[in-house]
Amino acid sequence: MSTNAQPRPSARTRRGFCLCCLMAAGFTASGRWLTPRQAYAQAQGIVDGIRAAAVETPITLHRLRGGIGVLEGSGGNIAVLGGRDGKLMIDSGITASRPRIEEALGSIGREPIRHLVNTHWHFDHADGNAWMAEAGATITAHRNTRKYLAMMQRVEDWAFDFPPAPVTALPTRLVDGEEVMRLNGATMTLREYSPAHTDSDLSVFFAEADILHTGDTFWNNAYPFIDYSTGGSIEGTIRATEANLAGSAESTIIIPGHGLVGTRQDLRDCLAMLVDVHGRVAELKRQGRSLEEVIAARPTAVHDARWGGFVISPQFFTRLVYMGV
Incomplete structure (x- = not known):
């Protein structure tokens, strides 16, 4: 397992999560563009593909600073902080990854979650x-x-109905606005975003370590998914990226929802891409197209080399933006 003390360079060819097994929707094997209908059909397989990949994908631990690490390989990036108060986890990944997550957590310490x-x-x-x-x-x-x-929830862009989660899976402490937690010698500020990726997004900032976990309001080196079914919007995603910039400094380590651990410059680059594609x-659309x-x-062409090689293809992202303008 990696034990890096600093964030890794934003290598554009590496995909640090279990979705790496999936082919980016939008291109055929011959490199030709799919039609919108074909691209949408591919998107419908995203959920099953992620779950299948999680069964075998290894979990990699990257140690950052202040005792905080990141687990890659089970859905979104999972942050972990160990200590006498027990392990703190930011996100829980895919259930099928449990044995490998537990193995990785064991290398951090024996404290329970x-x-x-x-x-x-x-x-x-x-x-x-x-x-x-x-x-x-x-x-x-x-x-x-x-x-x-707690309810059956449909995500239209994945054409998937999620059944209600077990009662044990439901959060029991609810954040409204902002909340400060102090655990394991660390001060963490949880902040509610205005509707962005969804209308349920939180950021987590570790003050002493100067590390910001953005959840899926930021995908590093990949076009983001915007879930209109549960309150997301392209304009909200832009506002969330602005909030991430306002809440970070040049020294801040940025943990994205997906992709490589990044820097404030990566946030700037993401904001520039989002604003340009939106415009x-x-x-x-104003022209009646x-x-x-x-x-x-x-309209994404100048950005595709960096941002377009992953699950959300240029076509799919264009459609998501079109829906919101």
């Missing part, structure tokens, strides 16, 4: 809630995370 924070409700960040709660964790989350986990798509015509115009 006592605290879990969900950055939002999506299954690749909260599917492991039940087993972590059964292991002794108290779950803290945005009030809407509990709401969505291009909005202008084309249909979705198919906007996709054909390739």
Whole structure:
């Protein structure tokens, strides 16, 4: 397992999570663009693909600073802080990864899991809630995370209906606005975003270590998913990126929801990309262009080399932006 003390360079070819086994929707094997209908059909397999990948994908621990590490390989990036108050987890990943997560946690220390924070409700960040709660964790989350986990919830862009989570998987401590937690010698500020990736997003800032976990409001070197089914929006995603910049410094280590641990410059680059694509798509839509015509115009083209090689393809991201302008 890696024991890096500082964030790694933002290598654009590496994908540090279990989705790496999935082919980015949007291109055929011959490299030709898919139609919107074909791209949407591929997107429908995302949930099953993530779960299948989690069965075998190894978990890699990257040690940062202040006793905080990141586990990659089970859905979203999971942060962990050990100590006498028990382990604190930020997100719980996919249940199928449990044996490998427990093995990785054992290398940090013998303390049990006592605290879990969900950055939002999506299954690749909260599917492991039940087993972590059964292991002794108290779950803290945005009030809407509990709401969505407690009910059948459909994500239209994945064409998938998520059943209600077990009662044990539901958060019992709910954040409204901002909350400060002090555990294991660390001060953590949990802040509610305005609706962004979803309307259940939280950030977690570790003050002494100067580390910010953004959840899925930031995907490093990948176009982000925006869940309109549960309150997300492109404009909200832009505002969240601005909030992440305002809440960080040049020295801050940024833990994204997906992708490599990054820096404040990565946030700047993400904001520039989001604003540019939003502006291009909005202008084309104002001209009366249909979705198919906007996709054909390739408004993301100048950004695709860095941001377009992962699960959310240029076509899929263009459609997400088009829906919100």
